[in-house]
Amino acid sequence: MVEPAHATRTLNLDVAGRRVPTPCDVVGHGPEALLLPALSSISARSEMRALAKDLGHDHRCLVPDWPGFGDQPRARVPMNPGTLHAFLDALLAAAPGPYALGIAAGHAAGYLVAAARKDPRRFGRLILIAPTWRGPLPTALGPERQGLFRALRRAVEAPFLGDVLYRINISPPVIGRMMRAHVYADPAHVTPGVIADKHAITRQPGGRFGTAAFVTGGLDPVSTREAFLDLFTGALPPIRVLRPERAPRRSGAEMDALVATGRVVKETIPGALSPHEEYAGEVAAAIRAAA
Template sequence: MNGTPPARHDETFEWAWDGVELSCALTREGTGPRAVLLPALSSIATRDEMAPLQRLLAARFETVALDWPGFGTTDKPRVAWTPAAMAAWLDHVLSAVVPDPALIVAAGHAAGYLLRHLADNPGRSLHIVLVAPTWRGPLPTMMGRRPSWLACVRAAVDMPVAGPALYMLNLNDLVIGRMARGHVYSDPGWLTLESLAAKRHVARAAGARFASVRFVTGALDPFDVADDARSAAAAMPKDRLQLIWGEETPRKSKTEMEALAAAASIAPTLLPRGKLGLHEEFANDVAQVILGRFANSE
C-alpha cells in the first residue's frame, strides 16, 4: 500500500428531495472495481474523513467517497431531513451514481442505512464493511430512549433567528473538542488547531443545523428499535460481511455494536485502539483488515 496514489478529483451530481434541488459532492480516487465509502453522519462529518482510508484502498479500487445530503462541506438548504430522505439518497447513489460496487465501506450511522438498504434489496453480491456501526443518535443512545420532547429541540433549532444562535451555543469550539476527544478520536492531540478549524467550518456552514440537530436527537435513525437493526444485520451474507471497531469505543455504542455482530453471527475485528473515528485515525489498520479479507473472499 505504498507508492504514488492514483489521481484524486472531486465531482458533483444533482439530486432532489421534497421539491428541493441539491448538488451533492463526491471524491473519486483510484482504478479497478468500484468501492463506495460512506462517512458517518455527524455535526462535523464529511467525506474528507474517509480520505486516509480512500487513499489506501485506491491502490486496488476505483473509490468513491460521498457527502450525505445535509452534511458535508457545502451549504445546505432548509430541509426537514428524515430517514426516508437519507434512504432514498442512498438508493439513488447505489443505482445511478455508483452502480454495482464490489465493495461498500460504511462508518457510523452510514452503516445503519446500508443495513437498511441491503435488507430491502437482498441478493446483491458485494463485500460489505461496517466500521464502528451505529443506528441510534447520540442523545437517544445516552438516554436509552427517544423521548418526545426531543422534537421541541429540533423545532427550536429550526427557528430563523433564535435557531442559529442556539445551535452555535451548543456547537462551539469547546463542545467540538470535547466531543472529538471523548467519542471520536483516541489520541487527544489528533484534533490539531488546523483540524479543529476544518471541523468548525463544516459545523458552521449555512444550513448545517437542520441535519445536525436531527442526527443528534435521533430523528435520522435508520431504524426505530434495536430489533429492526439486528434483524437487518442477521439478513446479511456472512461470508461478505465485516464489522470493525476499536477497543476504546464508548461503552453504550460498543454494546450496540456487539449486539449487531451477535445478530449477524459473525466475529467482529477489534482493533487495539480506536473510537468512533477509527476509519480516519487508524486508516492503515482498517485498510489492512479490509484488503486482507477481500483478497481471501475472491
C-alpha cells in the same frame, strides 16, 4: 508510493422532491467501492479521504456527502430517515456499480445494509466501521425522553434563536471536548488544525438542521436494537464489522450485540467512533485482510 488519482464530481440527484447537488470524491482505480461517511455534527466526505487514498491503490472509491451534511452549503430537504433512504436509492441509480466493497461508518451502516437488502448483488462485501443506529441524546438519556428531544430539535431549527443555540453548541472548545471524549481515541490527535477543520464544516449554511436531527435521534434508521439486528437477516452479502477498541460503552454494547448474532464477522481495530479517520491505515489493512 504514488497517491492514487483524485477527482471530484457532482451528481444532481432528485431526493424528496428537490434537486440535491451531491459532491463526490472519486479516488483510485480498480474494482468499485462505495464509502459512506458517518452522520454527525462534523460529518463530511473529507473524513473518508485518507481511507479512500489508501484503498484507492486497488479500488476506485466513490465518496459522497450526505444531504444536510458536508463541507458545502446544505440543500434544505426534510431531515428524516425516509430522505436518507431515498438519497441512497438515487445515488445508487446514478452510480449503480456494482461495488466490490460497500463501506459505511457510524449511522451510515443501517442505511447501507437497508440498500443492500433491496439488491444484494450490487455489493460484493459490506464493511461496517463502528456501526451505530441511535443518536447521541437517545443513547445518553434513554428513549423515554422523546418529548424533550423533539423540543430541542425545534429550538435549534427555529429562526434566530436556533442559530444562536447552534453556534454555542458547535464552538471550537465544544468540538474539541466532543472529539476527545468519544470521536478520537487519542486526545493528542485532536489538534487545533483538526478542530478548525471540523468547525469550518459546521459553519456551512444550513448546517444546524442536519445536526439537530442527528443529535436528537431524528436520523436513526430504526428505533430499537431488535429492529437494527433484524436488518441483518435474509439475503445479504458477507458483512464484516470493524469494532474499535475504545468505542464508548453504550455504542460499543450495540456493536457487540450485533456481533453476538453471528450474522457478521468481527475485526477489532484501534480507535473510538471515527477510526476510519484517526487510524485510516489500520482500517484499510483490516479491510484488505478480510478479502
